[in-house]
Amino acid sequence: MSDVKVPPTARGAREKSKVTPPVLPAEHLERVMAWGGATAGMSYVYRPSTAAALHETLTLAQRSGRTVGLRGGGNSYGDAAMNSENVVVDLRRMNRILEWDATTGRIRLEPGVTLAQLWQYVLEDGWWPPVATGTSLTTMGGSAAMNVHGKNAFRVGPIGDHILEFDLMLASGETITCSRQENSDVFHAAIGGFGMLGIFTSLTIQMKHIYSGLLDVETTTQDDLAGMFAYFDDHVATSDYTVGWIDSLAAGKHTGRGDVHRANYLAPGLDPNPSQSLRLENQHIGPNLFGIMPRSIMWLFMRPMMTDAGLSLVNFGKFLAGRVGGVKRYRQPHAQFHFLLDYIPDFKKAYGPGGLIQYQPFIPQATAHDAFAELLTLCQRRGLPNYLTVLKRHRPDDFLMSYSVDGFSLAMDFRVTTENRQRIVWLAREMDEIVLRAGGRFYFAKDSTLRPETALAYLGAERIETFRALKRRCDPGGLLETDLWRRVFG
Ligand SMILES: Cc1cc2nc3c(=O)[nH]c(=O)nc-3n(C[C@H](O)[C@H](O)[C@H](O)COP(=O)(O)OP(=O)(O)OC[C@H]3O[C@@H](n4cnc5c(N)ncnc54)[C@H](O)[C@@H]3O)c2cc1C
Structure with a gap:
């Protein structure tokens, strides 16, 4: 966790002006956290509700010699929406x-x-x-x-x-x-x-x-990573959604085993009562689990599972439950299919006070299987298993700072404690080597550990320079910054 410091004035702006910059009011000072809770810093937080108020905040920050970091819902796992010791503009009130x-x-x-x-x-x-x-x-x-x-x-x-x-x-x-x-x-x-x-x-x-508020869902289990990949490949052309949950503790020939869920939209006419299934009240899960336990306290029951032994038990039970009865098919409301985690408010608290770090590499199809097997095995060898491991299939896109590939991503959540924090950082460095060798990429929304040399290796000098040139054009004074920017490109 970062120390709470009284913010000094931003260096760039101080050098430019001989006039003492105005001091920002202390009542705007707040502790701003990464979503994963493994990092936090103090910032002057402003919450404009109009474009005019936003412009005023930019001007104020400029005059006071501070940089400005933007923040939406603050759901980036690492420091992407943090700007320690400077201004953070929280944009959630501009929500019309x-x-x-x-x-x-x-x-x-x-x-x-x-x-x-x-x-x-x-x-x-x-x-x-x-x-x-x-x-x-x-x-x-x-x-x-x-x-x-x-x-x-x-x-x-x-x-x-x-x-x-x-x-x-x-x-x-x-x-x-x-x-x-x-x-x-x-x-x-x-x-x-x-x-x-x-x-x-x-x-x-x-x-x-869409023609229905429901999706046709199919769930199944696969015995290993090869099975997972084959399932994704077999269903790429015929599924609208596919996602895999991997048992990160399974080893040897079971490495990469887990559950896969895929879902399809319903074609017109397949839902006998679309006007009902499209109603909001039919999308949500009720406030209580099994009709009795309030969902708001469910994270407390998850807490004891957040140990290697607990995880091992949960993963095995989940795999076994998936196995019983083979392939399952059912219809599920869109919101329940997509936002299951939202139905366990504050589920991240189950990770404990040190929070969590996510590591999500994107690796081309040809090298993904071997690279993911190597990553999973390495985490086990280092005694740092992932507590939630999610596999997805991707396609490339034409955005300058793209993280995507024609291949797969593997999102891995690591529980952070005082004892293992540094070991996770070292592990991330070892994993970076595997990802780079496999021609992979990284995703800033999930990142907490990327170093400048790793970003340079996967993005390339030319792409980074094109981005920097655009930044000089759009933001010549370097007003917009975040902790992520300073860590990786500063
Ligand atoms: C439980 C969970 C599940 C997730 N699942 C997925 C997933 O399935 N797929 C996926 O891709 N991501 C996923 N994420 C990551 C999340 O979607 C991204 O981090 C997303 O950017 C968060 O949106 P936010 O509004 O919270 O933005 P923040 O985290 O607040 O900010 C993200 C970035 O946007 C910038 N920003 C914010 N507002 C503006 C603006 N108005 N103009 C310009 N820049 C702005 C910030 O400076 C920051 O760099 C998940 C996160 C969580 C916590």
């Missing part, structure tokens, strides 16, 4: 739906609109967000800045592939409109540009037409 056309499925919204707000707004008109992350607490601005993906990444790509246009406020306060036709270079770099080029103040996104 600006235009909605239920005939075309085009929506224009402010950046603080959350995924939960969005799907609940469009669902009853027969639409669904084209890309849904594992939590619906993300904002659309934060999602665009990271170019997030869903369990359908292999079919529809990341959210950027569905953004038609956006308005971007630059550090100067000027707002430019970007699309594939207009300011196309900024369009392709600000999406996935982790808030370093400007601030999305509005986004126009194409929704997906």
